[in-house]
Amino acid sequence: MEKQRAVPKGFMTIGEVAKKMNVTVRTLQHYDREGLLSPSSISEGGRRLYTDKDVIRLHQILSLKQLGFSLQDIKNRLIPLDTPDEVADVLAQQADEVRRKIEILSESLRELELLREEVLQMQEVDFKKYADIIVNLQMDNEYYWLIKHFDDQTLEHIRSRFDRESGTDFMNRFQKLQEEAIRLYIAKVPADSEQGQHFAEIYWKMITEFTGGDLSMLSKLVEIGKFEGTDPKWQEKQAMANEYVGQVLDVYFSRLGVNPFQEGDA
Template sequence: MDKHKAIPQGYMTVGEIAKKMDVTVRTLQHYDTQGLLSPSAMSEGGRRLYTDKDIVKLHQVLSLKHLGFSLNDIKNRLIPLDTPAEIADILMEQAAALRQKIESLSESLRELEVLREEVLQMQSVDFKKYADIIVNLQMKNDFYWLIKHFDDQTLDHIRSHFDKDSGMAFMNTFMQLQNEAIRLQNANVPADSDEGQNFAKAYWDMITDFTGGDMSMLPRLIALGQFQNTDHKWQEVQTIANGYVEQALGVYFSRLGVDPFQRGSEEETE
């Protein structure tokens, strides 16, 4: 009883205001130490005491915090402002920041949903592949789904030889050459023509860029367009492209008098 008599009329303890405003005592103590909401008085026993005026100020702080403002923003950017125009500008900045967060969260949600589908399609748990898929989703690489078809050696090779930029550049080159192969095929351009052989050289340059001289990677790169259980349209496109690629490279290597594919197969089986 003596404890309650020590509280002057019109004042509330930190516990009472915390219950009234649905916050924790620790939160109010933190606001006090940050100089954001100091109690109006202290009891003889050193307890924080608050008034209705403090409740109004706390309501303001909680409302602004709900809008995403940090305590530092509220204390140092908002409260010192004097004009509606200044406050409106800060609110506009905060709205822009929240839109960016929403976009980021929406993208994270999309990536989660896509990764879930990829995980269900994979035959085993592989967090390395999960991480690679996430990175490629962040890169906006539409071919992220190919990753689940690669074996560990291929993925280790890709990780050690390519960063985000060079990896994306390689994939763009690959798709451009695949599209060019389809164009040449549909236009009935002979594989042994100058145009066909210029294509073959560009395609082989891409392959050597990928392998980095490691010929054992050749069969794995060739398999890029031959994965099973992939999108039907992808398989159809790659079948057409690979048909022309094989013809063009066959002529190209025949003229050079080499057979790198056989060499790659031998290294693969050693």
């Protein structure tokens, strides 16, 4: 009875507020320390005392926290806002942030599901390859699935030659050249034409950039597109690209008087 009389009329103790709002006393103490929700009064004995207005503010804080706002957002931006338009504007900003998080989570889920498929197809535990697949998924490299077919030597070569930025740039250029090879093949552009040889020069420079002078990599590159279990449509496109690339490079090397593929085998 004496404890109840010690609390002035219209005030509640921290324990009463915690019970009323289904939070812990520690949470209310934390909000007080952070300057987010301070009690309206302190008793002579040093007890925190809250009013109904404090409870309304606590309800506001908990609601906004449920929507995904950080305590810093609530403290610095939301609580002081007075007009519906201002609150609506901040809520719109938070909605955009939630959508961004959903996109990130959706992408993470996609990567997990694709990686799981690759792991099952590999039929072995190889965390280096797992990491390479994840990186290529994050780079939006549509050829990520080829990684499981590469041997350790090829993968180590790629890791040593490219970082994430340069790897992304290389793959973008490679894909464009593959598409151009298919276009030239379908258009029946002669391999010995100026256009065909210009393409051969650019393509060979790209291959040289990839191999870094290691001619043993050439034979491994030739095998791309011959892997079993790959998508038939991809194989068909790759076959067209490879056929045209082979034609223009034959002419290109003949004019130069060299055969780098034989040198690589030697």
